[in-house]
Amino acid sequence: MADLVAAIDQGTTSTRCILFDRGGNAVDSHQLEHDQILPRAGWVEHDPLQIWQRTETVVEHAMAAAGVSASDLASVGITNQRETTVVWDRRTGQPYHNAIVWQDTRTASLVAELERSGRGDLIRDRAGIPPATYFAGGKLAWLLSEVEGLREAAEAGDALFGTIDTWLLWQLTGGVDGGRHLTDVTNASRTMLMNLTDLAWDPDLLELFDIPAQLLPQIVPSSHAEAFGTTKAAFGGEVPIGGVLGDQHAAMVGQVCLEKGEVKNTYGTGNFLLMNTGTEIVRSANGLLSTVCYQFGDQPARYALEGSIAVTGSAIQWLRDQLGIVTSADDADRLASTVPDTDGLYFVPAFSGLFAPYWRPDARGVIVGMARFHTAAHLAKATLEAICYQSYDVVKAMEADAGVTMTSLKVDGGVTKSNQTMQFQADILGLDVICPVVPETTALGAAYAAGLAVGVWETPDDFRTNWQEGRRWRPTIDDDTRTAGVTAWHKAVDRTLGWVEH
Numbered sequence: 001m002a003d004l005v006a007a008i009d010q011g012t013t014s015t016r017c018i019l020f021d022r023g024g025n026a027v028d029s030h031q032l033e034h035d036q037i038l039p040r041a042g043w044v045e046h047d048p049l050q051i052w053q054r055t056e057t058v059v060e061h062a063m064a065a066a067g068v069s070a071s072d073l074a075s076v077g078i079t080n081q082r083e084t085t086v087v088w089d090r091r092t093g094q095p096y097h098n099a100i101v102w103q104d105t106r107t108a109s110l111v112a113e114l115e116r117s118g119r120g121d122l123i124r125d126r127a128g129i130p131p132a133t134y135f136a137g138g139k140l141a142w143l144l145s146e147v148e149g150l151r152e153a154a155e156a157g158d159a160l161f162g163t164i165d166t167w168l169l170w171q172l173t174g175g176v177d178g179g180r181h182l183t184d185v186t187n188a189s190r191t192m193l194m195n196l197t198d199l200a201w202d203p204d205l206l207e208l209f210d211i212p213a214q215l216l217p218q219i220v221p222s223s224h225a226e227a228f229g230t231t232k233a234a235f236g237g238e239v240p241i242g243g244v245l246g247d248q249h250a251a252m253v254g255q256v257c258l259e260k261g262e263v264k265n266t267y268g269t270g271n272f273l274l275m276n277t278g279t280e281i282v283r284s285a286n287g288l289l290s291t292v293c294y295q296f297g298d299q300p301a302r303y304a305l306e307g308s309i310a311v312t313g314s315a316i317q318w319l320r321d322q323l324g325i326v327t328s329a330d331d332a333d334r335l336a337s338t339v340p341d342t343d344g345l346y347f348v349p350a351f352s353g354l355f356a357p358y359w360r361p362d363a364r365g366v367i368v369g370m371a372r373f374h375t376a377a378h379l380a381k382a383t384l385e386a387i388c389y390q391s392y393d394v395v396k397a398m399e400a401d402a403g404v405t406m407t408s409l410k411v412d413g414g415v416t417k418s419n420q421t422m423q424f425q426a427d428i429l430g431l432d433v434i435c436p437v438v439p440e441t442t443a444l445g446a447a448y449a450a451g452l453a454v455g456v457w458e459t460p461d462d463f464r465t466n467w468q469e470g471r472r473w474r475p476t477i478d479d480d481t482r483t484a485g486v487t488a489w490h491k492a493v494d495r496t497l498g499w500v501e502h
């Protein structure tokens with residue numbers, strides 16, 4: 001039996017295809033960045049066709065590098081940046097608009113209006129998440145009201161909505177020639193349109209956002225032998241698609257956070273800390289989200305509490321692309337390492353407002369504590385430290401919600417390449433930070449979900465035997481130093497609030 005599993009990981013910054021063996025080892029991979037389209041302040045878009053083309057290319061290159069064909073693959077898994085919203089014409093495959101990315105804040109006034117009118121609580125109650133610019137439902141409502149002809153096309157059944165999983169799945173399974181229109185429970189739980197208990201589109205939420213039901217994909221489990229169909233494109237032959245799940249949920253699977261209470265933090269474009277809450281939906285009193293963690297086959301869904309941070313690794317990209325003070329993320333890391341600390345400089349990159357645990361769309365970024373003495377190196381250092389302070393705030397919210405004190409933290413994602421950042425994270429949290437040997441946990445989780453569906457792995461216990469500790473950072477600073485840093489950080493956060501009005 002073919003026993004390689006291919007994972008497509010379509011992230012905010014890049015798309016990669018990684019081929020995994022039964023041991024959960026990455027055999028070969030390919031990765032390509034795509035354009036970040038920034039039409040105006042607060043707006044972030046991607047070109048869905050470019051994302052699809054990059055997906056085809058990374059698949060082709062990863063398979064060529066490994067010297068394999070479709071018959072060597074047991075299954076394909078898809079994982080994706082969540083919430084990013086695409087609407088396209090089912091007859092032509094043409095998007096009606098660029099994808100509106102999860103970081104985009106154009107729906108701020110809609111969100112403010114939902115809160116003002118008291119309808120936010122219906123969303124919290126049914127969907128488990130607060131009304132926020134972050135989620136897909138508001139973006140879809142915006143497209144329906146702003147794109148000429150879209151509402152009529154939707155009502156006629158010609159338009160399809162999807163998050164990126166849905167878009168790629170439709171393309172992979174045939175596109176205009178019978179592509180399947182599906183999403184999995186984890187991605188659906190990020191729309192403000194799904195009832196978190198029933199795992200179905202909620203008619204009251206559809207009415208609240210005025211969304212025609214014909215637009216919506218069918219919701220299916222995250223791992224399933226038949227639901228997703230087989231590849232008709234990109235792989236050069238038919239391969240079963242066995243798993244689809246949002247990237248942060250995939251990372252939970254890849255990190256083997258399958259028991260209640262297990263936690264991971266992923267450091268990518270943003271940071272996302274999730275705790276498995278088992279089959280129970282836990283409601284946060286501290287600014288976290290309730291979300292589906294994953295659903296394997298016909299088993300009950302597992303849920304999670306999540307702390308989502310909008311801007312972490314993307315602040316490093318901002319140093320590169322907008323300020324031009326570094327040439328790459330590695331260069332930012334190197335520049336930051338030339339100074340021992342920030343010497344009182346704090347940077348709160350609230351570019352999309354603040355997400356968890358604050359949920360303040362009125363916030364905007366600040367750099368405070370500046371003196372003439374400060375250099376680009378201090379700003380680079382403050383950018384890395386901001387990633388850790390934001391995670392500190394979310395860890396504290398998670399501990400308060402769960403009534404536990406964490407003793408260690410599993411981490412993954414691109415920023416974990418930065419040794420000084422992970423050391424600072426261990427210092428500021430006062431706990432051990434641990435990265436597995438296979439850091440590509442998002443793609444691995446998608447591969448696990450896909451392989452589980454077709455029997456490459458028999459039970460999720462097989463994933464646990466594959467997980468191995470790679471690097472560990474231990475705290476090195478005293479409590480007073482930690483408290484001083486956190487206190488100053490919170491003063492800086494205060495300065496971001498109330499900057500814009502909606």
Ligand SMILES: Nc1ncnc2c1ncn2[C@@H]1O[C@H](COP(=O)(O)OP(=O)(O)O)[C@@H](O)[C@H]1O
Nearest residue numbers: 011013268269313314316329333413414415418
């Ligand atoms: N050496 C490094 N030091 C710090 N950050 C890094 C380093 N290399 C990459 N990154 C950051 O990692 C992020 C990409 O991580 P990744 O997990 O691939 O993200 P995504 O899945 O969101 O596309 C980028 O935002 C980049 O700034």
Ligand SMILES: O=P(O)(O)OC[C@H](O)CO
Nearest residue numbers: 011012081082268269270
């Ligand atoms: O692309 P990433 O890895 O930063 O993840 C984005 C998240 O899924 C947004 O919710």
